[in-house]
Every structure is written in structure tokens, then in C-alpha cells.
Amino acid sequence: MLAIRHVTRRFGETTAVDKVDLEIAEGEMVGVIGRSGAGKSTLLRMINRLIDPSEGEISFQGTQVSALGGAALRRWQRDCAMIFQQFNLVPRLDVLTNVLLGRLNHRSTALNLLSVYSREERLKAIAALERLDIAQTALQRAGTLSGGQQQRVAIARALMQEPKVILADEPIASLDPLNAKVVMDSLADINAREGITVVTNLHTLDTARQYCSRIIGMARGSVVFDGAPEELTREAVHRIYGGEGRAEAIPEEITSTSIDTPLRPQGEQPRLEPALAG
Amino acid sequence: MGAFHAHEAEALAARYPDVFARSLRSRLTGWLIAAGIVAYFLFAWWFFSIGQVLANGNWGIAGIYMADWVSYEVRPDIEFRDNHLEISFPRFSPLGENPDPAWLVEKRAIVEIRPEEKGSVLTGAASPSGGFLGNLGGNEDTADESFLGALGGGQPNMRRTDEVSSETVLKTRREEAVVEASVSFGSGNRVDVFPERVEVTRGGEMLILDIVRDDRVEVRGPLPAWASQREPGAKVFVYFGFSGRAEIGNDEVTVRRRFLGWENFVFDTRSPFWGRPAGEVISLIVSGERLDPERSNAALAWNNFLNNAEWQHGDVWLKLLQTIVMAFAGTVLATLVAFPLSFAAARNISPNRVGNFVLKRFFDFLRSVDMLIWALFFTRGFGPGPLAGISAIFFTDTGTFGKLYSEALENIDEKQREGVRSVGAAPVSVQRYGVVPQVLPVFLSQSLYFWESNTRSATIIGAVGAGGIGLKLWEAMRTNTDWENVAYMVLLILLVVFVFDNISSALRRRLIGAEPGQH
């Protein structure tokens, strides 16, 4: 279980995340929504420890994550894969090497620097790529791929980490609707099949509704909503996005980018479409 | 992601054969490049016979040279006489005419002095410690051929003559003389010299040497690690690390006591201000009585300072100024000449293809005939001095600037030029308002950049003969004794380069907006 207690993060005057308390059970698929600047990214980056909380603590399965340092911290980061809006791949290296970089923390630094990988590791990397349906690009430079393909490479890299948690910071914000669907489907599939906890920041309400079993709404650094998608009423949305006094003034961006947006029928589990059969 | 089953793995590998083949190849290229570099270094090792040169290097001397950068030695000689000792300092000792350092304690007593035979106390006798490189652990041969062969030769150890008069009376006389001398090397280490015995104490250990005068040095007990003797009876060397060392021979003890710092940096020993504390010097300058009736104390002090025989402040500064002037005048001249030429060389400004081509090749020619060649030629032309340096920098950089400027001109934004032309301006005005405002900051920024780097180049070509601080540095180095002067000049050069670097980058930042990556 991932537990976040009283976590606060300040950047100078601004408080990006303000006394957040959350508990996320294993195997959950959590969507975090909120306006831009609400503190979503900061929250995720604190969980991965890309930045440190100013106050409060984060623990995972009883380990005090926010107190780790050095090699122990890097082991936690290995267990807690992160996916970025801008993919954050190494554009000049080929796709296969990018995926193999997910193994960095499983191996010795010397072997890493010499780029010596065993056949099994390479096989695993290709299997991961195959699962995301981009194995044919294995030898291309990552920088030459399209956005959707790059994001899938990033997910394959995350899989290579053999993580317990995947954090995704707006993974589909710079993708076209079709690619966005492929990426979200893959995340959902990983969540369903491997039982890996997925916490993802989303900027569109309907995607969150469609894929997540639990939605957390943030506004000005605080959690203002926490519940199942169906509990996300108009007022709740209003609280999250703060519609300047009028409930109908919800910004258009929140509801528009996805291609098929049927509201999930009440009580039904999200429809999982594995990215690849088998 | 568990482990694979073997057949799954095989199937996967079979589906992507090129991935596995390729990864082997790309890994090999890395190794091949690394192996190539290693092989090249091995070749260079052989080509320059680096191993041999390093092995023949005189590394002991390197340490002393390095120490000389920041410290100095005082070298008293303690000669053995029948029943007393005679202490003398070299004539140009940093301690002045009548040294009486606190670390050298003499004990005097009335002794019967029998006259010495003539010849044994000749003034200026060739001392074993004559040359600075003379006796450093038996490396005389290598030391001698080092560095253009020019040994400074140190200062000859002139003995003081006043104590032995020329008409030696062949009678004994009773006189006060030194019977015991103790040289302290700090923290309890010392050398105690008696007329027939020397006691060396270092770190609690004691070495006693019996002197059989003009014959041999006998060691009592085993030699400690910090002492050495080439053969029984020969001279004994004792080392005290940085603090110095002593050579104990059968006729004298030669002491080298090393002190941190630059000795006599402000006033040399001939100056009337020498040896006075700073407060006294200042009060003398401000309100003291005239030491020299001809001029005020301030003028005298300034003069003494500039003409300090050891440090030659005035000359060093003058030479430094020459170097600075070389870089400055050369760069400015090159900028002024390259500026109009670059307009003629830029394809988009002057449409004459032949002219463009010829000018550009001319720039390449100036640049490729190296600064060294220009410097050597102009040293012949103008004689050694800054004019040669200015000309060398001017010729090389006219080529460099011409090339850079014309490239900048060819990359300008045409829209501005069209705008000016559209109001019906004359061609010169078009360049003045449509082109110059765009490129001037770039031009100046490039010139400033080179100004700073030319300051360093001017130092080097100075050593080739163009004069300035480079030549002075080179001369200071070839004597092998003036490393502290080298250090002083290096400090001055570093200071000048840093100052110019900062001025140049500050000006450049103002010209072309904040540079990325500046801290």
C-alpha cells in the first residue's frame, strides 16, 4: 500500500502540494485530475522522489520512502516507474537500448557503462516492445519515432524495471486521440494483468472516468475529491476545476480530446482491451 | 515479467534476428574505437620514446624547482678550523650583508688561533655547492645538459675575507671565535656543529658524525633513513624535507635552509628600506627624514621597489604592458582592416564573384601562414619587440576576422536590407542602416573574444623573439634559478588574462544579450 501523509511541497512562496493525505491500495488504477498548476505533477514527482517533500511522509509497504537516500532511494525508484508527458527518452539512442535502460538498477554500473547486456535481457526488452506492438522499431533511434510510439517505448522501459507502481504524468497530453487510446489501453492492461498499481495524471475527465477505478481531484495543492468515477458529480467537477461561479463554465479541454467518450455504465468494470492479444 | 521458457525465447529471437546481429556489431564498434585509441597512445609512447624520457627525467630536481616557486633558501657555510668554526654566507644572500638569523645560534669563546696555511682559505674557492644544480644526489650529468644547457651557476660562494688578513702572522693569538653552531630546522630538528663533531637530530633520532678534518667523515652507528653517504668516509647528506638539508663534508658543513615565501619582494637588500617593518617604512615615507638628500623618501622607496634587483618589478611590468599592447593593438588593427574587406568578400554584399573568391583565399592564406611564421618574419623585419608581435597578430587575425566577418555577413537577415533599400537609400546607406546594425555586435563580440585569447598568444610569440613578458619568462626559466620570478610573472599573467576575460565576456554579453551557459 502506498500511503501519503500530510505531504506538503513549497517552491519559495507557492505551495504546490498542500497537506495531502492519500492511501492507494495495491493494484488500483488511480486517475489524478485537476487544473493545470493544481500540483498533480508535483505530487507524482514526490512519490518517485524526483523532488523531495517539504513536510510529511510517503511510505510504501511499510517502507518510509521519503526518508530513503543513495542506493536504497534508487532501488525505490526502480520499483516505482515513471512515465512522462514528454516521454523523456534518450533520442539519440536506439529504441532497444532505451528499453534496456530500464534495467540499469538491476545491474552493476560497470556493465551498464560498457553496454553489456545478456541475451535474456535483450529478449525481455523485445518481448516488452512486442507487447506494446512496436518491436519492429527496435533498431531505430528513439528520436525518429512518433509521439505515440515514443510513449510506448517509455512504457516498455517502465515494464523492464519490473516495477510495483507505475506513475504516469499526463502520459497522453501530447498525443493524438488514437495514440492516446493505445497508450491508456496499455496502461490499463498492465494494471489488470500484472496487478501493478498505476497512478496517472490526466487532463481530460472522460479518460479518467473511462479507465480509472478511482479518481482523485486536486485544486490548489489540496485533494478536493476522492472517490469512484460515478461519484464525480457536476458539483465535484466544479470543486476541482472551479468554474468561476457557474457550473456550466467548465473548460472545454476537460471533456474533448478522446475519440470515444461513452460514460461508463454504472457499476461496470472498465472494459479492458489488451494492447496485443496473447 | 518472469523468466522465459526456452522455446519462447527461441521463437522471439527468431522473429527479430537483425536485432541480435546488430547489437553485437554496434557493441564491437565501441570496443574497436577504444582499442584504436589505446593503440594510438601506444604508438605515441613509442614514437616519442616517452618511457625512456620519463625514466631519464630528473625528478628530484622537479620537486626543488616546484618548491622554488613559493620559497627560498638561505645557504650558510660552516667551515671547520682547528678548534673553532667559521660561518659565512654567500654574498647575495637574501638576508643581506650581515646575516644573523635566529635559527643559527653561535656560541663564542676565547680560543687560541693558530694561523692557517696559505691557500686553504682562499677567497672564492670553488665551493662544492657552487652551481645550483651542482650536487643534487649525484645527478650532475643529467642536470647539466638540461634545458638549453644554460645553468645559472648560482652565486659563487665568496668567503668573507676580513677575518684572515693577507699578511698572516705566524704566531698564535687569543681571540674570540665561534666554537659551536646550531642550525635549527624547526620542530626540534637541528644540526649542531662542533669543530671536530657534528650532531644531527631529527624526529627524536640522533646521528653523530666525527670529523677528521680535510680527510674523512666518520658515522657513529647506523645511518638513519633521512641521511645518506655514498661511501664510508665521504660526505654525509641529511634531509629535513621542505625545511632544507645539510651536507657534512670533512672541511665544512653546507646548510640549505628553506623558507616559505618570496624573499625581499618589496625591497632588495641594498635598499635603505630593507629589513624594516612595514609600519616603519610607511612612517618613513610619510613623514620621515630624508634618507637620500636628493629626493623624497616616497620617490626613493618607489625607485627602490621598481629596481628591486631580485624581482625587477619595473621591468616585469613594462614587459607585461608590452604584451598587453601587442594583443590590443594587433586585434584592433586587424578588426579595422578586416571590417571593410569582409564587405567586399561577402557574396551577398558585393556581387563580384572573382573579388569574393580572391579575398576569401587571401584571408585563408593569412590565417594558414601561422602566427609563428609571421612572428619569426617580423622579428627579422622590425627587430625583436612589440612591433613584431603586433604585426604577427595583425596579419593572422586579419585573416581570421575577415573569414568570420564575411561568414556573418552572408548570414544576415535580408529583410532589413530590403526595407532600407525600399526607401530609396544610396548603396552605402543601405549597408550602414540595413547591415551594420545587424552585424556590428557580432563583429565586436568576435573581436573581443580574440582580444582575450591573443593576450595569451602574445605571451608565446614573445618567447620566439617578439619580446614582452614571454621573452622575460623564457629568460627567467633558462637560468633554472629564478623559478620564484617565473611564479610572479605567471601570477601577473593569470591576473591579466582573468581581468580581460571578464571584461571581454561582460562586454560581449552586453553586445549580444545574455550568453547561455554563463554562470
Added chain:
Amino acid sequence: MSVTSPVLSTAGRTIEAHWQELAVRRRLYTIGGILFMVLAMGGSFWFANESNAGKFFDRLPHVFDFIGQLVPRDGLELWRALFDLPSPYDDGSLKYNYPEGRVYVTESAYIPEYIYKMLETINIALVSTLIGFGIGFVLCFLAASNLTTRRWLRFFVRRFMEVLRAFPEIVIAGFFLAVLSLGAIPAIMAVSIHTIGALGKLFFEVVENADMRAEEGLRAAGANWVERVWFAIVPQVLPNFLSYALLRLEINVRASTIIGAVGGGGIGEALRLSISRAHEAKTLAIVLLLFCTIVAVDQFSAWLRRRLVGNQAFEFGG
């Protein structure tokens, strides 16, 4: 300003007054700047002329006399000097003893002296560039503010590189000449030490401008510092590094020639000797050789750089 100027509003007049004021001030600055430059240049020339051995106007008519002194006795002399062929004018003096100094590879095949010395100089430049590249490569990451968070370390590494860059090369060469006597090592040391500083500075500026997203991605995956630098930064900056190193190679060929002239051996020393002894054919041969080598190295490096980073503009020098 008295002719039919349009009538301005109060605000317009204020603007006009301000503009006037600015124009006056700008003109003053310009005049002041020009005056300063004229004075500085005049002073410089006066000073240079005073402290020069020969005076400018006395020497000016004779400056290019050396060109006359460079004409060999016949056109073939140049090639004889270059390829160490015997000269018909050989009178046993140093001037015409071209075959002296051949470097025999086998019994009969030899490398001509000057070509061998040129190779020596090029190798000095190459070795120094490689050494400087290697050490500058390691140091630059420690000096980059986006990779090294410890201020004191960054500060220390940067100052260290600045000192290496500004330290006069001849002092390093002179010191090692004193210790090692002759050989190429003093020149290699001098040039590499300067190269470390110069490349290190250029490199860390490249690193500071690198895209940090890949680095963040690896950090999130638990990579340590070395791995992050190696996999996220190095692939990005390597082409620029190589291109700067090639530029340095061009500069280092010149630098090692100069260091050679002050005692580091190689072609520089041969040139200095032959010029000072007025050996016209030898001088001409060396100048030709040096010129061709520098042009060839420049062209090669420019071609390789274009392949590495495209038509990106570069400063050179440093």
C-alpha cells in the same frame, strides 16, 4: 530645428526632448569611445615603437626584405630541401646539407627530415587533443550546474579549468624542459593542459544547454549519477564535443608548432633555426610544408565537423 516643424502636443514635445537627449548622449558616447580608442591606439603604437629594437619608420622599407632573402638559388632547391636530396651547391655548410637528418626506415627508404618533424608536430597535437578531450570530458560534467548540485565542487572545477586555460603554455613547456631535457613531452604537456581547460569550458557550456528530459527519465528509473550522465547526456552532447575537439585539433597543430619553436622540437624549432640562419631554401620548404599541413588539417576538420553537426556556426580560438 526652426523650419516649419509641426506643432506638437505636450506629450509629443516631451518625447521629442527625450529623443534629443538620448541622441546627444549616444553621440557623446560614440565620440568618447572613438577618442578613447584613438588615444589608446596612439599610445600603444608609441609605446611599442619606443620599446622595439628597430623603429617602425626606419624599418618599414625593409620589412619585406626577407622575401628577397627567401629566393633560393634555383627552383629545384625548394624540393631538394623538402625531400632531403643532395644539392649541387653543397659546400659542407649547414645551408645546403639537405640529406643530413634523413630518418631511415629501412636501409634505403627514408623519411625526409622536415616531413618527419611535421609528423612529430602533428602527433603532438593529436595526442594533446586526445588527452585534453579525455580529461575535459570528465571534468565538464562536474562543472555543469544541471548535473552537479554541489556549488563548491562546481566552483572549484570551473576555477581549476580556468587556471589550466590561462596558464602560460611556455611555462609548462619550460618547466618540463628543465626536468626532462629535450623531447616531445614538454610540448605535449603544455598543449594538453591548455586543451583540458579550453575544451572543459566549451564542454560544460554544451552540457548546461542539454535537454534534461532524458536525464529525468533515467533518474525516475533509479539510475545513478554516472549512468544518467552516460546514457542521457553523453549521446546528446557527443557530436558537439567531437566537433569542438576537431576545432581544438586545428588550433593545437598551430600551438604545438609554436611551442616547438621555443624548444619543444618538431617543425617549429626547425623553422626558427632556418629563419635565424637565413637558409632560404630550407625556410621556404618548411613554410610550404606547414602551410599545406595547416590547410589540410583545417579542411579535414571542417568536413568532419559538417558531417557531425551540420552547418552549425562556431566560434574558434580560445
